[in-house]
Amino acid sequence: MGYRYGEYHDGPDPLAPPYDVRAALDEMGDAILSGSSPVHALRDLLKRGLPGAGDRRGLDDMLREVRRRRRELRESGRLDGTLEHARALLDKAIGQERAELFPDPSDAARMREAELDSVPEDAASAIQQLSSYEWRSAEARQTFQELRDLLRREVLDTRFKGLRDALAGRDPAMTERVRQMMADLNDMLDRDARGEHHQADFESFMAKHGDLFPDRPRTLDELVDLLARRAAATQRMLASLTPRQREELTELMAQTLEQAGLGEQMRRLGESLLSRRPDLAWDTPERLAGDQPLGLGDAVSAVEELADLSRLEAALRQDYPGARLDDIDEAAVRRALGRSAVDDLAALRRIERELEEQGYLLHRRGKLELTPKAVRRLGETALRRVFSSLDAGRRGDHDQHDAGAAGELTGSSRPWRFGDEQPIDVVRTLVNGIRNGGTHPGGVHAGGARAGGARAGGARAGGVRLAVDDFEVAETERRTAAAVCLLVDLSYSMALRGTWSAAKETALALQALVATKFPQDAVQIIGFSNYARVLQPDELAGLDWDMVQGTNLHHALLIAGRHLDRHPDFEPVVLVVTDGEPTAHLMRNGESAFEWPPSNETLELTLAEVDKMTRRRATINVFMLAADDRLRVFVDEIARRNGGRVFSPSAERLGEYVVNDFLRLRRAR
Structure with missing residues (x-):
């Protein structure tokens, strides 16, 4: 059986050394010793990032990246690109029709020209009036159909991201399939509102319509979240237009949905999503200041991403009462900053959790406090800093790691007592274990390479079982205290x-x-x-x-x-x-x-x-x-x-x- 090795792409490096939580505590210690509380020192550490943890970004680094991305999106284009494109196609179709009518001297041609002259200026009314017009020019008819296909794709893409590509052709069956999907989705949401929904219903829905949802949600709640954020972004995009543009585009979208036979299903879906996610900023305007005109779907995507970034920025700031890293949406981090940022966030969450699990921080009466273990660590760190500044050449002033607490050995030994600093008398300890037969309850097995074997005089082939009472320490001369x-x-x-x-x-x-x-x-x-x-x-x-x-x-x-x-x-x-x-x-x-x-x-x-x-x-x-x-x-x-x-x-x-x-x-x- 062969094995193949390659670069690991998804997730943190599984072979990376574990993060040293003590380094994080030392970083916190500087702020704490300067007067900061443990909770503020921890927050400052998480904002700066973790030292010695593989260059993990902190919250401030992520925040700067989010703000940079927001600036880029705001300058990415204009929201009225679809209106501009629709007007251009409409003018092109009317021009092609006029070119076809101009050589014809008949009164019928003049009547058609008069009908074209009466077309309203706003695109929605013009398209509505021309929907029943009998085009004489084949090129004009094709251009007008191109306009209607464009609107159908763009309008549906505002609610279902990715449908624009699926509807690129003129297959009526595809439109009918979208209508059936929306009907099934609304029925599933109605059953869920009555408490009758089961996961099996959702899985059946996805088996039938899953290819229309490229994000592949795993539960109904995930699907609702995707669709609600998209619907809210559409409303925000409309709210960002001028009143005239908003009225014109709203009417244009409504016409398009009615002509596709999707108007009623879309209204049901919109009401259901609004009732489930009223917390989203549905009507808050979002200004874009770029020069490039954006299509309707792209404009909604930009507004949706800006809304995500705004929520993510607020969570990353952690400047509100009771802020916790768990408030940061991991999915939003992945969408905005990529998988590496998700790993960075996981590392930050891990260090906060491990500081508590390893006994350095303690939540007591709603406050975050240092434990005695943490205080000892800060003292050891402070002592190391002091020793590092002392002259290493002066005897006794440097950090001597092998220095013991006891004086010179006297040659005798005594039973070990809790807190003893003297060295263990190994020979006497092993002799005690053998004499006592190695039968102490709760003893430890010392030195054995084999777990079994015959016992001889308390000894085991390969080791001796020791108990606390067996240990003896070497006596030393008492130092002056x-x-x-x-x-x-x-x-x-x-x-x-x-x-x-x-x-x-x-x-x-x-x-x-x-x-x-x-x-x-x-x-x-x-x-x-x-x-x-x-x-x-x-x-x-x-x-x-x-x-x-x-x-x-x-x-x-x-x-x-x-x-x-x-x-x-x-x-x-x-x-x-x-x-x-x-x-x-x-x-x-x-x-x-x-x-x-x-x-x-x-x-x-x-x-x-x-x-x-x-x-x-x-x-x-x-x-x-x-x-x-x-x-x-x-x-x-x-x-x-x-x-x-x-x-x-x-x-x-x-x-x-x-x-x-x-x-x-x-x-x-």
């Missing part, structure tokens, strides 16, 4: 100076660093404005600044002190990120007192907490984000009393300074 306090200014001035995003990213990076490289450390993030509060890791990313007055460093130091007191055996580390001197303190009744310029009481109480930190042997390092003279005087006083250091980094390098300083303190201990 640190109690870490990061105090972050939440005041509104941080947002005004553009330093708020950097402060959040720094907090996330420090949290990630301690969790991954120093798990024995106890870290606490404290935010302060008029009051101070402990910030949980899962709320850091979505945290916003406080639009209140006050920079209450006094309260923040009080909370930090309690954290250090709960870990008396840990090395104390206190880091302060602020852009202003303290302007508030906590009173005895627990309320915040604000005053600008800072009162002596605020400064004294804050410095008193600094002195307490000094007695706890905690060095306070301050990262100053503003070049303010009063702030510099204050932080210099903290350094003099405590012995800590003062840094003045730019917002872009804040994370680098904080992490580097923390690592320096840890190495020193």
Whole structure:
């Protein structure tokens, strides 16, 4: 049996690597850290497109393409092309008849000329009057018949796209077949309105008339949608003409349908479609400004496509309440932008879905929120960025992926406990599994290439079944643990100076660093404005600044002190990120007192907490984000009393300074 390989044409590449959802979260993280909500960050990502996903277009790229296509259609031609063509054929037929009558000196010829002189100016009335005229010129008769065939094809093409080609000949049987199709269609719609329609009825209809519908709808609803959009486009095309053109063309279409014996069936169909799809813009005018005259069917197709593009543009903008990617019509995307755009839209929908399914986003109380898993990912990303900016040549300052959390091995082992970072003692673990007979319920099969075999002393030929109780870890020397306090200014001035995003990213990076490289450390993030509060890791990313007055460093130091007191055996580390001197303190009744310029009481109480930190042997390092003279005087006083250091980094390098300083303190201990 042979196989043949070739280029894959339909759909996304089946061999393409799966999209890395973490890259999308990192892209969202930049906006979230800058103050955007998760839902707005996700929408911005979907509008820009997906990084590293095979150059997938975003909604904005699709929107630009839709608008370009709309401009092209508006400049494609004029809507009155059929009227112009009909008038030209009418004038040609009358001219040919006059040429035939001119040499004839009889009174009968003069009477015919007088009848031609009385033909009305508008094409509909003229064609109606000449329908009963006995043409003497064979060429004129043929031209007039060409005019009627043209109108029959164009008028039916306004309602049934593709019929123009099917009716290219003058076969009366084809017109009768169209009449029968419309009668069957109206009967099917009537049965559906009464609730008597079944899919088998539709399939029987398509087996009989399917070749008249090139789009090959699969259900009655799909067929109704196709015909309703076409009928609405016809009405919009008529509404776009001048009143005189609209009246003339409407009468011309009605005459054509009546002469073909289709008038009553078309009226029934139009009423049914309007009742089923009243949401379509049936009478909204659509202006076309091109120079090329369009036939009636082509004009309706242009208006229909413009209507599709208008709806698609509104859906792609996603600027209405409750907007979702599911609102975008995939069929409309395919018609307007092609199959590749459908794949791009599917990729956008997939990333939105996978962010939830993989546990990064959560819908809670009608809001989209980041999960703790997402916050950890943002912290890891922030930490990688910090490490990438550090000098790789300085020992300990670069990202060391193989660094463990434990110290030197002691040579002994102990049973594994949840949360242990120490390496597994493989030999002792396997020995435990063999001794226990490998009969633990819920155990795992380790190392076996064969699933079966005789058991000998608990061992299986090819592997050992292990349970959780069998695992042992190698004991290590205990490292010195640190109690870490990061105090972050939440005041509104941080947002005004553009330093708020950097402060959040720094907090996330420090949290990630301690969790991954120093798990024995106890870290606490404290935010302060008029009051101070402990910030949980899962709320850091979505945290916003406080639009209140006050920079209450006094309260923040009080909370930090309690954290250090709960870990008396840990090395104390206190880091302060602020852009202003303290302007508030906590009173005895627990309320915040604000005053600008800072009162002596605020400064004294804050410095008193600094002195307490000094007695706890905690060095306070301050990262100053503003070049303010009063702030510099204050932080210099903290350094003099405590012995800590003062840094003045730019917002872009804040994370680098904080992490580097923390690592320096840890190495020193």
